Amino acid sequence: MLTPESTVLKKAKSRELTHGVLQLPMMFAGLILLASVGACSKSVEKSEDVRPVRAIVVKNGTADSALELSGEVRPRIESRLGFRVGGKIVSRKVELGTVVKRGQLLMQLDPQDLALAQTQAKAALAAAESNRDLALAEMKRYQELRSKNFVAATVLDSKDVAYKSAQSSYEQALAAYKNQSNQTSYTSLESDVDGVVTSIDAEVGQVVAAGTPVVRVAQAGDMDVVVGIPENKINVIRQMTDINVSMWAQPTKVMTAKLRELSPIADPVTRTYTAKVILPADANDVRLGMTANVSFIARNPNQAIKLPMTALLQNKGSTSVWVVEQGVVKLVPVQIAGAAGEDVLIAAGVASGQTVVTAGVNFLKAGQHVTILAADAAPVNEANTSTTGVAK
Structure with a gap:
């Protein structure tokens, strides 16, 4: 027969055995977790970066050292033409890009006021001529009277002075008439060279003063390529004796050029020194305003x-x-x-x-x-x- 103490001991041993059996899965799970953590903590070898x-x-x-710059083809001589008298423009005979000949009419001013002034000068000339002829006739008549001793010598001298004064007045009126005739002819602006119109700075109806530029005409013939030299290259540019020029429109055609002019002062806007390069005479396909590539080359053996x-x-x-x-x-x-x-x-x-x-x-x-x-x-x-x- 079991005593109460033995019964209690059996129950305690049974609980301990059950608790131990339940802890076995948890121990295995912990071992697996530790193994996985250990596997994750291993360093991964990085692949080498090949760029x-x-x-x-x-x-x-x-x-050879070279300096390449961009430039623009411009005429060697470009004139800014204006009227020699002031007035209102009544007609324009040319357009931008028009090819003109020497003596061709470009613009016309209203000639009405100048024509009236010319008529006035002509009338003054006629009056001066009449006064001169009258003084000449009186001087001749008094010369005859003096030869017959009918008048005193002083009277003849006064007539001679009057004639000379009338002659001077006539010459003055004649010069004024010629000057006014020239002024009237200045109402027509004509080209003084063969070339092409590159700019029109005034239109019909505009009142301009004497000497104000209204048309630009580029003289036909020699052309230059204008480039801006940076200030850090200005001292070495003269040592570069060989200059090659190619047009942006024809990059394969290279022309030999020469430096014609180098400005001694920098441009106030771009802060570069303007250089003008002469194009060869056989540059037939080059047009004004084209973009050019200029190469300054210094030869080195x-x-x-x-x-x-x-x-x-x-x-x-x-x-x-x-x-x-x-x-x-x-x-x-x-x-x-x-x-x-x-x-x-x-x-x-x-x-x-x-x-x-x-x-x-x-x-x-x-x-x-x-x-x-x-x-x-x-x-x-x-x-x-x-x-x-x-x-x-």
């Missing part, structure tokens, strides 16, 4: 390496480039000798045959693996001087 870049294989070439501007990287106050060696880039400091158009001349730092990155230089780091784009890796003709070809 595509553009690059060129540099080679020695000519060290020495050899140098050219790189595009995009290949340069400013690093800690020095200029460097990325050189590719076995698919890895390294930063190499270079020395710049000058500029040649859109390229720069390298004096030291890189050698012929090395591969230099020309695009994406700001996104690279030393020792980084790169891949060169296929278009840049293809063989390029050595004569090519573009940024994606062989630098010369």
Whole structure:
């Protein structure tokens, strides 16, 4: 027979066994959770970043430096024509772009007032002529009377003075009439050269003063290309003896030109120095107002390496480039000798045959693996001087 104490002990052992069995699944779940957390905490290996870049294989070439500027074709001589008298414009005979000949009528003023003034001057001339003839007749008559001693010498002298005064009045009236006739003819504005009308600055009905420009006529013949020289290039522009000009409309046609004029003072608006380049006489296809590309070239017999501007990287106050060696880039400091158009001349730092990155230089780091784009890796003709070809 079981005692009460033994019954209590059996119940306690039964509860402990049940509690232990229930804790087994929870222990297994905890172990699985710890295993999964441990697996997640393992470091994942990062794949190496290989960046595509553009690059060129540099080679020695000519060290000629060039300065390319845009300009406009303008006439050598362009006259601003105006009336020599003031008045109201009543007619205009030309349009913008009209080809005119010497002596061709351009504009006409109202001649009414000047015609009346001319009539007045003509009448004054006729009166002066009559007074002169009368004084001459009286002087001759008194000369005859004096020869017969009928009048005193003083009377003859007074008649002689009167005649001379009348003669002077006649000459004065004649000059006034001629001047007024010229004034009347000035109401017609005529071209004094063969050329083309480049601007019309006044219209019919407008009252203009004497000398006010109303029409611009460009003289036919020699033409110039006008360019603005930056102030940092003004000291070297005279050393560039070779000048080539090409029109934007005909980029393949290159003409040899000469520097005709270089302004000693900067333009107050653009702050550039105006240079005028003479076009050759056989430039038949060039028209006024065309856009031209002017290249000032300084010849240098020495050899140098050219790189595009995009290949340069400013690093800690020095200029460097990325050189590719076995698919890895390294930063190499270079020395710049000058500029040649859109390229720069390298004096030291890189050698012929090395591969230099020309695009994406700001996104690279030393020792980084790169891949060169296929278009840049293809063989390029050595004569090519573009940024994606062989630098010369």
